[in-house]
Amino acid sequence: MHSGAGKKRRRRYGGLPNTEGYPRRVSPGGIFRGEVGNREWHILRLRALRRWQQVTPGMGDLIKAARNGEWGPLLRAAALTPGKHWAENSRCSGQDPELFTPLSDGPREDPDEVRHFQGITLNRPLNFCASCPLAVAARCLVESLRLDDEYGIRAGLLASERSALRGAWKRRIDAEAVSAVLRGVPTVLNEAEREEVISRFASDPILNATRVAWGLGIPRKYLWQLVREHNQSSQSTPSAAA
DSSP, X not given: XXXXXXXXXXXXXXTOOOOTTSOSOOOSTTOOGGGSOHHHXXXXXXXXXXXGOOOOTTHHHHHHHHHTTOOHHHXXXXXXXXXXXXXXXXXTXXXXXXXXOOTTOOTTSOHHHHHHHHGGGGHHXXXXXXXXXXXXXXXXXXXXXXXXXXXXXXXXXXXXXXXXXXXHHHHOOOHHHHHHHHTTOOOOOOHHXXXXXXXXXXXXXXXXXXXXXXXXTSOHHHHHHHHHHXXXXXXXXXXXXX
């Protein structure tokens, strides 16, 4: 009798331990383990558990907005933790960095497969992320995007879960950041924003070369070289299209 009850329990729960932070009574769409392959069942279960994903409360909405191209909410939240020493307020401060760098995770991996492979070993680092203040978590994600951080857990997201965000970040153009550089304020830019600065400087003779070079953090001579390359590229594009 006890043996039969045990089999029934394992069938219902998939034979998995009650991983910390996850409710035990979770079924992936009502599918029992015997109805699909073992590996597929675990992946389905991980997807069903995503609503309990360990991120700071409120971060889910900021991430969703960013994925839809609305970066304002995330950037405004990150701005609430200014300064160079923002990471000192993070819950992971002082922890072993290797804890937040799963070996099976990477920018080209499938996040569901990574979570399946790592299992409960992800609980500790993700619980640190979940307990971080919202502003600190937002700053953590923004800094990882600015630095094009390919590996490691950031703000509760695996490296494989940040790949699409990293691509979108590289394509975005922050008008305020571009204007700041044109005024001579040193600002971190992505590739698209840098190209926008060069394009606007090349087409506006009123802009001061010294200020723009200072804002970009490059010598004036190199700035003019970039302008020449931009003009040559602009002139060759129409003929190539024709």
